[in-house]
Amino acid sequence: MSGLLARRIALVVPLLAVILLFTFLLVRLSGSDPVGLLAGPTATTEEIALVRASLALDQPIWVQFGVYFGKVLQGDLGQSWLSNRPVLAEILDRAPATIELMFWGVLIGAGLGIPAGLRAAFRPDGSFDQVTRFLSLLGFSVPTYWLGLIMLFVFFYLLGWAPPGMGRIDLFLTPPDRITGSYLIDGLLAADWEAAGSAFSQLVLPVLCVAIISAAPIIKQTRAIALEVLASDYIRYARAQGLPHGQIRAMALRNSATPVVTFIGTEITGLVGTTSLIEYVFAWGGLGQYGLSAIIAGDFAVVQGYVLVLALFSVLVFLAVDVFVMLTEPRAGAAP
Amino acid sequence: MTLLSVEDLHTHFISRDLDNQIRVARALNGVSFTLEAGRILGLVGETGAGKSLTATSLMGLLRPPARVVGGRALFEGQDLLAMPEAQVNALRGRDISLVVQSPKSSLDPLTRIGDQLIRIHRAHRKVSEAAARDRAVEMLASLGIPDPARRMAAWPYELSGGMAQRVLIALALMNAPRLLIADEPTTGLDVTVQAQILDLLRDLVRRTGIGAMIITHDLGVVAHYCDEMAVMYAGAIVESGPVREVFGQPSHPYTANLIGATPERLRLGGPRTVGGPPPNLFRLPEGCAYRDRCPQAGPDCAQTPPDVALGAGHIARCHRVAA
């Protein structure tokens, strides 16, 4: 099995090269020249030439790609054109906030979506199925950012139940010391109940938004997977064997589990985008807001690093899903 | 008491087409036959004649849009079609077992075969896990599976087609059923494996005295392994009787055509036989469904043909035989 995993990882290497080529070309496509920004308005011609050489911009394009490739391998994602700060450090600093938001959002979304999809599949075209299908379609159709805005309008402005969408903790509170990077968990660990409580109340609305948006595809796909399993030869044969309904249902559940988890894994990629938009609306200060702001401001060194990190994250999730499949499917572990 | 007696079974597929018109496919139009314990009945006919549908109808395994619209299926005197679902479900896999034609995809892919055997046994009988395990090993051994104790731990995907079919038969026999229905049990298997599986089934019936129904489109299988046969066409049985009688004196033109068309290996070649396309179940002709293809058809064939007894349990449903 470890051999299989090694082969799977070996497949990732060319993929990474393609990803890097893509992020490299992205900046070339922008046509922006960062030299002016980096060297400053008062730079002399010599200084500009120096900056240009330091970025290898005076070299042919394939050399530039080589330089970029080498830098990324050394963990150097370059510097922001606007703030001059190293991109990787900024990303690492903000990643926990994003992961926290996504983790709870996807957990709740899957916790709602999987049972709903299964229940719909057990009685296709029943009233529960009709309602969940419509809700899932609605979830597909609601613009993420609009949902966030409406949530804020209703729960902050109208009802006053939620804090304003301004970050991860009350502005007048000091964040707890960084242990995990999640204010909620760090607050609990430091027994700083006030900070933990504030972090929690700030989390509720954005997490709810991510959960709603992520539940829609999970419901749809879980239903489709379970319907396919229920129509399979082995479930039909289980009925012909007179197995009790509970056992047949359990069999259907176990056989649906792997495809559902695989689907959620592939769906994570899209949910990263969703989370970014939610972050933007709630001024979450995570990776997503950082990246989107850079896109809007045209800071392509940051955009490049941001897109690269998101892609790497997806690759990691896909690998994790592969490992999960290997551990749960009898066939996958043995096949060459 | 007769083991299985199917009387005038009608099954329809009821749906609506894109123009919102109700369409009824009359898939079974009065299927009647009987099967005694200790006998093997071969149900033959071309694809779409309703052979498998007969089995799924009487076992209560139909799914919409298919529906039984009339008839009875008496198993030891009890009507399976009138029973509550829970009662039929208790009979399935215990007293009536089914072996299907796609053994590999019919096994639960995430359960070792030993556990599947134990599961079906314990679903129907109050026995301990250990006792069920012993019986499962015994059953695999009796079906000629080498090293049965180790095979218990095998996953379905590790089995060959023939081996999977044996496991399916083992599953079917775990609870010592009184009726075994084998739906194309050897389709897709090597010829030698086919013979092994069918020999196994025949020995089993001879040894235990259960009744078996083999659904096949292979007349060779019927000739070699069955005691009785029933020929299906367009959802009805057109001729039935002891195998020797029917082969000796095929009386319905369709049966005669079938047997005559396959002199070499007594085998139906694929989905169609000579003499035209299969009947359109949405628009079956009045009277005899075979009259469009029948070389001997006459004006009287527009009337419903009678079942004509030809002696020794041999029956044909045809005007020509009556004449």
Next chain:
Amino acid sequence: MSTTVAPTPRWALRIAGITRRSPTLAIGATILLVFALVAILAPWIAPFDPIQAQPRNVLAPPGGAHPFGTDGNGMDVLSRVIAGAGWAFGIAIPAVLVGLLAGVPLGLYTGYRGGWPDEIMMRGFDALRVFPSIILALAVVAAAGPSLLNVVLVIGFLDSPVFARVVRAEVIALRGSTFVESAVAAGNPTWRILFVHILPNAIQGAMAQTAVRAAWAVRISATLAFLGVGIQPPTPEWGAMIRQGAEYLVTGQWWVGVFPGIALILMVLGLNMLGDGMQDMLDPRRKAATR
């Protein structure tokens, strides 16, 4: 033939039949029809010019002459929502066409040819899949410059892998069939086999995807505008209008952002329902064919 009783016309039966088979499709088609009518009739049904500012009537709440109120520039929100339907179609339709034009020939060729072009295309698509589509669209549009043309082209090209994959799968299934082999044997040039013989049989799956892809195009273009990367205010585009409305939501002038959001949801919902229904209608037939 003389008939005394006029039978229900066939098209009415067909609509009733489709509605019965897939109510989702019927509802989606109806919603879209309404939007299409609104887009076409916009100049006549909109009470005001969508980009006419009335500086003395800023942020008027819904009611009276302005059923949806006015925005921060004093423009009539209802008229702007109506005008937005045209922008949504104006982006979605060309974007899907670009996707089809780029994706279908690619899928046809790689599916038929196989070998290394196919391998490269599939690996490239695999690589694309690790980028979140929204972020990718945003980054590329921002890099290429936020013009309307770029928005359409980027959405279209990001759509093309979907079409290419579907067509490729169908072509691979058709490649070995008798009618293709006889067309080859008859000496037809490859382009003719691809476009005349294979395409009509392989296009169905791609067509079933068009509505869902159009829904995606409407969503993405609105998202771009919301972030200020795509179409800019005061153009009456729904995403851009939500962007304007965002700042007023927390001060209570909800109508500026809520109405364009509802229009956007309804249109995307209509397209998604249509797409869902189209896939439903195709699916059972496919299953029946393989059984």
